[in-house]
Amino acid sequence: MYKYDFYDQQIVDERVVQYRDQVRRRLSDELSEDEFRMLRLQNGLYMQIHAYMLRIAVPYGMLSSAQMRMFAHIARKYDRGYGHFTTRQNIQFNWIKLEETPDILADLASVEMHGIQTSGNCIRNITSDEYAGVAADEIIDPRPYAEILRQWSTFHPEFAYLPRKFKIAINGATEDRAAIAVHDIGLSVLKNEQGEIGFRVLVGGGTARTPIVGSEICGFLPWQHVLTYIESIMRVYNQYGRRDNMYKSRIKILVKAIGIEEFRRQVEADWADIKDGPGTLTLEELNRVAAYFTAPAYESLPENDPAVALFKAENKAFANWLQRNVKPHKILGYAAVVLSLKKTDIAPGDASAEQMDVVADMADRFSFGELRVTHKQNLVLADVKQSDLIRLWEESTEHGMASPNIGLLTDVICCPGADFCTLAFARSIPLAKLIAERFDNLDFLHDIGEIELNISGCVNACGHNHIGNIGVIGVDKKDGGEWYQVSVGGAQGNDTAIGKIIGPSFNFQQMPEVIDRLLQVYVRERFEEELFIDTVRRIGMAPFKEYVYATPINTEGAIDKDAYGFINKPDNYTVQRKSRF
Amino acid sequence: MIIKNKAIVSDDWTILRLSENETPESITVPAGKMIVPLTVWQAQRDNLQARAELGVWLASHERPEELKGEVGKFDVIAVDFPKFGDGRGYSIAYNLRARLGYVGELRAIGDVLRDQMFYMQRVGFDSFAPRPDKNIHDALKGLTDFSEIYQISLDQKLPLFRRVKRDGIATAGSAND
Numbered sequence: 001m002y003k004y005d006f007y008d009q010q011i012v013d014e015r016v017v018q019y020r021d022q023v024r025r026r027l028s029d030e031l032s033e034d035e036f037r038m039l040r041l042q043n044g045l046y047m048q049i050h051a052y053m054l055r056i057a058v059p060y061g062m063l064s065s066a067q068m069r070m071f072a073h074i075a076r077k078y079d080r081g082y083g084h085f086t087t088r089q090n091i092q093f094n095w096i097k098l099e100e101t102p103d104i105l106a107d108l109a110s111v112e113m114h115g116i117q118t119s120g121n122c123i124r125n126i127t128s129d130e131y132a133g134v135a136a137d138e139i140i141d142p143r144p145y146a147e148i149l150r151q152w153s154t155f156h157p158e159f160a161y162l163p164r165k166f167k168i169a170i171n172g173a174t175e176d177r178a179a180i181a182v183h184d185i186g187l188s189v190l191k192n193e194q195g196e197i198g199f200r201v202l203v204g205g206g207t208a209r210t211p212i213v214g215s216e217i218c219g220f221l222p223w224q225h226v227l228t229y230i231e232s233i234m235r236v237y238n239q240y241g242r243r244d245n246m247y248k249s250r251i252k253i254l255v256k257a258i259g260i261e262e263f264r265r266q267v268e269a270d271w272a273d274i275k276d277g278p279g280t281l282t283l284e285e286l287n288r289v290a291a292y293f294t295a296p297a298y299e300s301l302p303e304n305d306p307a308v309a310l311f312k313a314e315n316k317a318f319a320n321w322l323q324r325n326v327k328p329h330k331i332l333g334y335a336a337v338v339l340s341l342k343k344t345d346i347a348p349g350d351a352s353a354e355q356m357d358v359v360a361d362m363a364d365r366f367s368f369g370e371l372r373v374t375h376k377q378n379l380v381l382a383d384v385k386q387s388d389l390i391r392l393w394e395e396s397t398e399h400g401m402a403s404p405n406i407g408l409l410t411d412v413i414c415c416p417g418a419d420f421c422t423l424a425f426a427r428s429i430p431l432a433k434l435i436a437e438r439f440d441n442l443d444f445l446h447d448i449g450e451i452e453l454n455i456s457g458c459v460n461a462c463g464h465n466h467i468g469n470i471g472v473i474g475v476d477k478k479d480g481g482e483w484y485q486v487s488v489g490g491a492q493g494n495d496t497a498i499g500k501i502i503g504p505s506f507n508f509q510q511m512p513e514v515i516d517r518l519l520q521v522y523v524r525e526r527f528e529e530e531l532f533i534d535t536v537r538r539i540g541m542a543p544f545k546e547y548v549y550a551t552p553i554n555t556e557g558a559i560d561k562d563a564y565g566f567i568n569k570p571d572n573y574t575v576q577r578k579s580r581f
Numbered sequence: 582m583i584i585k586n587k588a589i590v591s592d593d594w595t596i597l598r599l600s601e602n603e604t605p606e607s608i609t610v611p612a613g614k615m616i617v618p619l620t621v622w623q624a625q626r627d628n629l630q631a632r633a634e635l636g637v638w639l640a641s642h643e644r645p646e647e648l649k650g651e652v653g654k655f656d657v658i659a660v661d662f663p664k665f666g667d668g669r670g671y672s673i674a675y676n677l678r679a680r681l682g683y684v685g686e687l688r689a690i691g692d693v694l695r696d697q698m699f700y701m702q703r704v705g706f707d708s709f710a711p712r713p714d715k716n717i718h719d720a721l722k723g724l725t726d727f728s729e730i731y732q733i734s735l736d737q738k739l740p741l742f743r744r745v746k747r748d749g750i751a752t753a754g755s756a757n758d
């Protein structure tokens with residue numbers, strides 16, 4: 001993976017010095033909270049209900065074991081012993097003290113990490129495919145480009161105070177695993193007929209309040225031009241994106257308002273001036289960066305390990321794990337292994353300091369010291385020998401990271417919700433937990449097969465509900481109660497689609513039954529081997545809607561305790577809501 | 582006092598702002614070194630052209646192209662930041678310099694604070710009027726927060742990768758093979 005050179009390190013170190021001084025000035029009131037807010041946000045520091053939250057960038061999801069150990073250290077020293085991996089492949093710590101943040105950032109800088117631009121109205125961490133470099137369907141490894149874009153966007157002077165945040169995702173394989181269609185800019189690598197490499201560029205996708213699938217602004221952009229072309233997109237957006245209304249300020253609203261043709265015209269007019277100029281990427285720089293992402297020292301191995309086949313036949317749990325959590329690798333005899341951070345009694349994406357240390361250790365022993373964070377909030381060891389699978393399974397089972405549920409109903413994407421987030425209308429972590437408890441029968445889960453259940457606590461849709469096959473979102477019915485709207489038919493990847501709401505909202509206790517009824521319709525209607533999403537596409541929403549609302553849903557007798565032990569009374573539960581992030 | 586070319590200097594320009602009941606046509610521009618709003622310049626071009634010294638300022642929603650072919654007429658052009666979080670002024674400055682060829686003094690006015698000045702100087706501002714309630718000596722420090730930068734902008738025509746020899750690791754293949 002990429003290693004900082006002198007310049008990268010100097011820039012991050014100087015950022016720590018700058019930020020330390022900003023905190024000092026805030027604490028001495030030289031800076032008002034209003035002035036400091038944007039500065040801390042650009043370092044990933046949010047104010048949440050209980051404490052500060054610090055978001056640390058994991059560029060395109062890649063981590064070294066040393067960096068993972070640093071997370072464990074931060075969790076122990078500055079937090080409550082755990083951290084939370086996010087859908088944008090980053091990590092967040094939830095119980096941070098402002099005074100300690102400069103030290104945390106200094107610790108991070110010592111392992112080539114930072115919180116730069118993980119929040120605020122700027123270009124955020126660039127996300128990518130968690131199987132980059134090892135996927136069999138890869139056209140070009142997107143990580144060198146992601147790293148080059150990371151450097152280009154870091155402290156870009158013109159685009160630090162955009163109308164709103166800006167997210168870029170890049171995918172290099174036939175199958176889109178980076179959700180490029182719901183990003184402000186989505187790039188996918190292509191090879192044209194001459195074998196030249198370039199990008200298909202999508203712009204103006206997004207979820208949140210106004211879910212929109214991105215439009216193609218350029219069908220083939222030769223790779224040399226990626227920096228200048230994005231610069232022009234940013235310049236047009238910076239000037240014309242709305243600033244009067246925070247909910248209409250994303251680039252998608254601008255693109256919709258003027259149309260993709262007009263937007264393209266403006267971008268190309270700006271670009272005409274800088275195209276082929278000194279900002280153009282050079283082959284030398286591309287090769288310098290790409291050299292960090294070359295294949296590790298793979299051994300030549302037989303395709304399969306006989307011990308694995310034997311053990312699989314006698315151990316059902318192992319067989320389930322192989323089926324769900326072990327992914328094909330382009331090199332014979334290797335596999336990519338997903339460590340599940342989805343377990344019934346923990347918040348999706350949470351990992352304890354101990355687990356972090358264990359994972360770092362496993363990465364060193366089994367996967368060349370590297371690991372990845374997935375946008376579904378799990379971890380991946382990307383280069384595991386078949387012959388290490390049994391040991392890896394045993395160790396990850398022992399540490400609660402072997403739930404064989406990758407891609408299944410309980411592999412939910414879930415935002416922090418009302419337990420942490422000041423904007424929430426409803427809780428999401430406890431709901432994920434309640435649903436996981438209801439569907440903890442593995443055979444049933446495996447029978448239902450691949451399905452994406454995504455949960456957000458409010459209209460901002462951080463939990464990707466719009467592109468979940470089943471999407472759940474907390475809504476405000478103005479009665480202080482906790483209500484959820486349900487959608488079906490959303491999808492990410494090559495056939496990205498925005499789900500459709502099935503009807504009136506449900507309360508917390510009703511939700512597991514709602515999910516159950518949706519699944520019953522699927523089981524009744526599916527053809528053999530048909531996935532949930534394909535059944536929805538074939539028969540439409542009507543049968544699901546009809547069945548879910550056919551009879552009242554009973555909610556009595558359920559217990560309600562959230563993931564952190566706070567007991568909530570479902571009947572008079574009111575959500576704490578303050579606008580102070 | 583303002584910051585100009587990285588030093589604190591005294592300044593005798595006055596920024597003219599329209600009050601609610603004034604219009605660009607009706608306002609009388611006082612004598613002396615005045616920086617007038619773009620709209621006043623456009624409404625009173627004929628009179629103002631004759632002045633020995635003149636400046637103009639743009640609001641963040643105004644377009645620099647409105648000054649196409651005219652930038653050479655001013656001793657100073659200012660860009661107003663109504664709130665420091667309104668980043669349009671950065672692109673206005675960039676366009677004034679890169680597209681309209683303005684080479685004179687380019688001043689940031691309004692909600693101008695230390696922690697944004699490093700970025701401001703990069704997109705072409707060479708003078709700054711920090712918000713009056715802030716200590717200008719502290720503000721000056723903002724210009725030196727970083728000693729290296731990755732990307733091109735107005736101050737730096739070559740990206741880091743074309744300017745310096747960056748360390749890499751040896752490799753046999755190349756990225757796009």
Ligand code: HEM
Nearest residue numbers: 086087088206207208209250415416420421460461462581
């Ligand atoms: C608790 C602190 C958080 C707050 C206050 C917050 C706030 C927001 C807001 C206001 C939006 C809407 C943005 C817009 O419409 O322009 C948003 C979108 C989003 N957030 Fe969060 N968020 C939080 C945590 C998270 C976490 C933990 C994740 C990842 C697990 C996340 C991922 C996202 C994503 C993916 C989107 C929507 C995609 C898009 O940008 O269009 N957020 N968030």
Ligand code: SF4
Nearest residue numbers: 415421424457458462
């Ligand atoms: S979706 Fe809403 S509740 Fe959930 S984290 Fe985002 S802003 Fe908070």
